[in-house]
Amino acid sequence: MLAKVLQSIDARRERALGELAELLAIPSVSTSPAHADDVRQCAVHLAGVLGAIGLSASVRETAGHPIVLASTSRRENRPTILFYAHYDVQPPDPLELWRTPPFEATVAKDENGFDAIFARGAIDDKGQLWCHVEAIRAWQDAGGMPVNLVVVLEGEEEIGSPSLEVFVRENRDSLRADLCVISDTGLFARGVPAITYSLRGLVYEEVFLTGPSHDLHSGGYGGAVPNPANVLCELLATLHDADGRVNIPGFYDEVTALTADEKVMWAKLPFDERHFFDELKLSSGFGEKGFTTLERLWARPTCDINGITAGYQGHGAKTVIGAKASAKVSMRLVPNQDPMKIQRAFRAALAERCPRNVKIEFANHGLSPAAIVPIDTPATKLAGEALKVGFGKEPAFIRSGGSIPVVGLMKKELGIDTLLVGFGLPDDRVHSPNEKMDLECFYAGTRTAAALYEKLALLK
Amino acid sequence: MLAKVLQSIDARRERALGELAELLAIPSVSTSPAHADDVRQCAVHLAGVLGAIGLSASVRETAGHPIVLASTSRRENRPTILFYAHYDVQPPDPLELWRTPPFEATVAKDENGFDAIFARGAIDDKGQLWCHVEAIRAWQDAGGMPVNLVVVLEGEEEIGSPSLEVFVRENRDSLRADLCVISDTGLFARGVPAITYSLRGLVYEEVFLTGPSHDLHSGGYGGAVPNPANVLCELLATLHDADGRVNIPGFYDEVTALTADEKVMWAKLPFDERHFFDELKLSSGFGEKGFTTLERLWARPTCDINGITAGYQGHGAKTVIGAKASAKVSMRLVPNQDPMKIQRAFRAALAERCPRNVKIEFANHGLSPAAIVPIDTPATKLAGEALKVGFGKEPAFIRSGGSIPVVGLMKKELGIDTLLVGFGLPDDRVHSPNEKMDLECFYAGTRTAAALYEKLALLK
Numbered sequence: 033m034l035a036k037v038l039q040s041i042d043a044r045r046e047r048a049l050g051e052l053a054e055l056l057a058i059p060s061v062s063t064s065p066a067h068a069d070d071v072r073q074c075a076v077h078l079a080g081v082l083g084a085i086g087l088s089a090s091v092r093e094t095a096g097h098p099i100v101l102a103s104t105s106r107r108e109n110r111p112t113i114l115f116y117a118h119y120d121v122q123p124p125d126p127l128e129l130w131r132t133p134p135f136e137a138t139v140a141k142d143e144n145g146f147d148a149i150f151a152r153g154a155i156d157d158k159g160q161l162w163c164h165v166e167a168i169r170a171w172q173d174a175g176g177m178p179v180n181l182v183v184v185l186e187g188e189e190e191i192g193s194p195s196l197e198v199f200v201r202e203n204r205d206s207l208r209a210d211l212c213v214i215s216d217t218g219l220f221a222r223g224v225p226a227i228t229y230s231l232r233g234l235v236y237e238e239v240f241l242t243g244p245s246h247d248l249h250s251g252g253y254g255g256a257v258p259n260p261a262n263v264l265c266e267l268l269a270t271l272h273d274a275d276g277r278v279n280i281p282g283f284y285d286e287v288t289a290l291t292a293d294e295k296v297m298w299a300k301l302p303f304d305e306r307h308f309f310d311e312l313k314l315s316s317g318f319g320e321k322g323f324t325t326l327e328r329l330w331a332r333p334t335c336d337i338n339g340i341t342a343g344y345q346g347h348g349a350k351t352v353i354g355a356k357a358s359a360k361v362s363m364r365l366v367p368n369q370d371p372m373k374i375q376r377a378f379r380a381a382l383a384e385r386c387p388r389n390v391k392i393e394f395a396n397h398g399l400s401p402a403a404i405v406p407i408d409t410p411a412t413k414l415a416g417e418a419l420k421v422g423f424g425k426e427p428a429f430i431r432s433g434g435s436i437p438v439v440g441l442m443k444k445e446l447g448i449d450t451l452l453v454g455f456g457l458p459d460d461r462v463h464s465p466n467e468k469m470d471l472e473c474f475y476a477g478t479r480t481a482a483a484l485y486e487k488l489a490l491l492k
Numbered sequence: 493m494l495a496k497v498l499q500s501i502d503a504r505r506e507r508a509l510g511e512l513a514e515l516l517a518i519p520s521v522s523t524s525p526a527h528a529d530d531v532r533q534c535a536v537h538l539a540g541v542l543g544a545i546g547l548s549a550s551v552r553e554t555a556g557h558p559i560v561l562a563s564t565s566r567r568e569n570r571p572t573i574l575f576y577a578h579y580d581v582q583p584p585d586p587l588e589l590w591r592t593p594p595f596e597a598t599v600a601k602d603e604n605g606f607d608a609i610f611a612r613g614a615i616d617d618k619g620q621l622w623c624h625v626e627a628i629r630a631w632q633d634a635g636g637m638p639v640n641l642v643v644v645l646e647g648e649e650e651i652g653s654p655s656l657e658v659f660v661r662e663n664r665d666s667l668r669a670d671l672c673v674i675s676d677t678g679l680f681a682r683g684v685p686a687i688t689y690s691l692r693g694l695v696y697e698e699v700f701l702t703g704p705s706h707d708l709h710s711g712g713y714g715g716a717v718p719n720p721a722n723v724l725c726e727l728l729a730t731l732h733d734a735d736g737r738v739n740i741p742g743f744y745d746e747v748t749a750l751t752a753d754e755k756v757m758w759a760k761l762p763f764d765e766r767h768f769f770d771e772l773k774l775s776s777g778f779g780e781k782g783f784t785t786l787e788r789l790w791a792r793p794t795c796d797i798n799g800i801t802a803g804y805q806g807h808g809a810k811t812v813i814g815a816k817a818s819a820k821v822s823m824r825l826v827p828n829q830d831p832m833k834i835q836r837a838f839r840a841a842l843a844e845r846c847p848r849n850v851k852i853e854f855a856n857h858g859l860s861p862a863a864i865v866p867i868d869t870p871a872t873k874l875a876g877e878a879l880k881v882g883f884g885k886e887p888a889f890i891r892s893g894g895s896i897p898v899v900g901l902m903k904k905e906l907g908i909d910t911l912l913v914g915f916g917l918p919d920d921r922v923h924s925p926n927e928k929m930d931l932e933c934f935y936a937g938t939r940t941a942a943a944l945y946e947k948l949a950l951l952k
Contacts, residue, residue: 063808191808192809232711234711234811236809236811243774244772244773244774245772245773245774246589246772246921246924246925246926247586247589247923247924247925248772248923248924249894249922249923249924250794250796250798250822250824251692251694251824251892251893251894251895252789252892252893252894252918252922253772253789253893254789254794254796254822254824254893255779255780255788255789255792255793255794255796255824255893256777256778256779256785256788256789256893257769257772257774257777257778257779258774258777258778259796259797261796261797261798261799261800261819262728262731262732262796262797264725264800265724265725265726265728265729265797265800266725266729266732268722268725268729269725269726269728269729269730270729271722272722272726309717312704312705312706312708312713312717313704313705314703314704314705314717314718314849315848315849316848316849317716317717317718317849318716318717318718318719318847318849319715319716319717320715325716328715328716329712329713329714329715329716332715333715334710334714334715336710336714336715336719336721336722336813337719337721337722337725337802337803338710338721338803338804338809338810338811338812338813338814339721339802339803339804339805339810339812339814340721340724340725340800340801340802340803340805340817341800341801341805342797342799342800343797343798343799343800343820344583344798344799344820345799345800345801346523346524346583346585347523347524347525348523348651348857349523349650349651349652349696349798349820349822349857349858350523350582350583350650350798350799350820350923351694351696351798351822351895351923352798352799352923352924353796353798354798354799357800359721360803360804360809360810362710362714362809362811364710364711364714364715387778388775388776389774389775389776389777389778397808397809398809432711432712433711433712433713433714433715433716434709434711434712435711462709462712463709463812464706464707464709
């Protein structure tokens with residue numbers, strides 16, 4: 033049966049690509065109120081597509097952007113797979129850096145001569161979503177899905193999924209499943225398919241300092257008053273020690289060491305460090321002493337300033353001591369770190385280090401634990417076989433430095449693990465101008481998804 | 493004669509205020525290219541005003557904003573006074589903190605119940621400039637100025653006077669004078685008129701850091717690449733030591749200690765430190781250990797961050813590692829420090845402390861030495877008498893923490909001292925939202941200026 037399904041997938045390549053381009057043409061930018069209608073239109077479009085394939089599909093309202101919920105009818109003695117993806121995208125700006133319009137998908141060669149489809153959302157996550165749509169369509173055409181399927185397509189992933197938790201909690205029955213599948217990660221490198229077994233968590237904080245009650249002339253007051261911009265730099269500079277370690281009491285308390293098995297496994301990965309930094313035009317990397325680049329990215333927590341706003345930012349000079357200064361600071365967490373505990377430790381450390389004549393306040397923009405799933409499960413083994421069908425190679429087991437909070441949510445609310453089988457490449461420019469999906473990955477990804485649904489039928 | 497002049501000044505109060513409001517309505521923001529036409533319009537307006545009073549006035553081109561040059565005809569056996577002021581203003585932002593529009597001058601009570609005129613430039617320097625315009629007008633109406641007068645009005649003071657030096661050098665003959673008079677300082681406090689005998693100098697630098705070649709996702713790269721925002725904070729935090737001293741090698745080498753006379757003089761000033769910090773809603777001050785607040789403001793050099801731009805500054809969260817980060821940093825200098833030497837030391841210290849995988853670059857936005865003038869000169873004595881006419885009290889001799897680079901320029905290029913007789917109050921919010929000029933000071937300042945021109949006629 034799989035052979036026939038794969039054949040029909042291969043025969044439909046051009047149409048699949050054209051339909052993906054239609055999806056990419058909808059500017060479903062979730063963070064922008066101006067695009068709210070586009071986001072909704074995208075949901076309606078996808079519900080229509082899934083309905084046409086024969087799923088029972090609907091657009092569900094939330095407090096924010098809608099969620100598309102679709103499913104096959106449930107048959108007993110078959111495992112149920114919950115496929116999650118998101119249909120919203122990041123803003124396309126800076127627009128001037130795009131070589132082709134972000135919402136007119138364009139097939140072209142990438143910098144290394146490989147065919148790819150360029151558009152905002154091409155790889156994150158519409159292209160990967162469409163691999164599954166094509167796979168589901170082919171199975172439906174061949175007589176029906178080999179598993180019970182529930183599809184959840186979210187429109188708020190890029191803004192921190194504010195409505196998803198409530199939705200999952202309120203629809204637990206419809207969402208009941210044995211396993212969640214997400215394709216929003218990537219290969220380790222071209223030709224090296226991968227299963228991602230761990231993601232970092234996130235604590236995203238904003239720090240606000242207030243010194244004098246209003247902006248002051250730096251001549252008239254400089255030297256005798258606390259300058260919030262100076263204080264901000266001094267505080268943020270305390271966040272790392274000389275060895276690049278995060279200098280917050282208790283920050284590493286819960287961090288578990290890499291296992292010897294993982295070290296061996298990672299050492300075998302074809303990671304070209306020189307190429308990695310050359311791509312970024314960096315003479316060298318930087319990070320916590322005593323760890324390799326992959327360890328720093330995958331297995332060690334971080335603390336990075338994502339934005340600073342202080343004083344005068346216009347052209348030329350203004351001799352001002354700003355009354356306020358603020359910074360956005362995010363910490364990536366590794367398995368076993370508790371986001372709430374880390375948040376408390378971060379706030380306590382900065383508050384304690386802040387001079388008493390400067391007011392310090394905080395806001396939170398994100399709080400999610402790291403995720404780690406066992407490698408040696410039947411599901412993982414079956415996913416490996418599916419990747420071999422799609423890409424012709426056994427997968428590597430890798431971690432990712434990014435965060436997919438929905439993995440933790442599925443565990444907490446539905447009690448299920450998530451399989452992260454993604455089809456992106458490291459140079460796909462996720463969140464950046466000229467985002468793309470490689471066409472080889474698109475086709476191999478579709479075949480992988482088709483094979484995966486057949487393999488996962490064996491779960492029960 | 494002075495009595496008649498003062499009488500006509502008093503009679504013209506309302507009109508003077510209305511005409512000052514017209515001047516304040518011109519948004520002559522010199523740092524903003526968008527306001528270049530407004531700056532020029534302001535110069536044309538002022539040349540027209542001075543011409544109408546009977547001076548020979550013209551708008552002179554420079555490489556930047558124009559300079560207004562005006563003069564009376566020179567008569568022998570009279571001293572020549574060079575009156576310098578600036579007609580450009582600081583940007584009004586943050587706009588949302590203004591209670592009245594910055595370029596619609598509004599007369600209202602200030603927080604302590606005193607009448608004042610509120611607008612950007614009200615005290616710095618258009619209001620003080622207008623005191624002199626009114627005084628000159630009154631003398632001209634009464635038959636002519638008692639001294640030879642040269643007026644130089646600059647449009648680039650707030651951006652470091654890049655064109656003034658060339659202008660002065662090329663117009664040495666027209667500018668030849670016995671003394672320069674500037675009203676761009678203030679009283680020590682309400683009811684305590686003052687002559688300012690020393691100003692701090694300024695080195696204003698901008699630091700630019702570049703790490704990776706483009707903005708990166710903080711999940712995918714965080715922990716393994718140098719983050720320019722982190723590095724910027726670490727670098728800027730090194731600029732002070734634990735005692736609040738500026739931590740740049742050689743920074744204090746040329747600084748001279750306060751004389752015993754000055755310490756005695758300052759101790760007698762009615763300085764209410766608690767009130768000073770209460771006005772700023774600060775529980776306490778902050779600065780170099782071992783010095784009083786007045787010493788920190790007037791006699792010690794500083795280093796303050798005036799602005800930082802890094803990463804994402806919009807609403808909410810963006811998980812980005814910005815490719816670039818930059819900061820504006822200014823140092824106030826005291827007499828005997830060499831601005832060029834301090835600039836070199838600043839750049840060398842930061843460049844040396846910057847990690848090798850982050851590029852550091854600099855730009856300069858200002859470079860001027862501190863100024864100090866003798867207290868016991870005939871001119872100073874005459875100015876004291878003029879202040880007594882205007883404000884009814886003998887002046888205090890004070891320093892100022894701000895910088896007026898033109899004082900050094902006049903000494904260097906024309907060989908003349910500068911008399912700093914200003915009419916501002918400490919709470920005038922120079923460079924801040926809700927900048928104002930107190931109406932009492934405006935009227936007393938105008939009377940002082942009128943008396944000053946008569947007194948200075950005795951110089952020769």
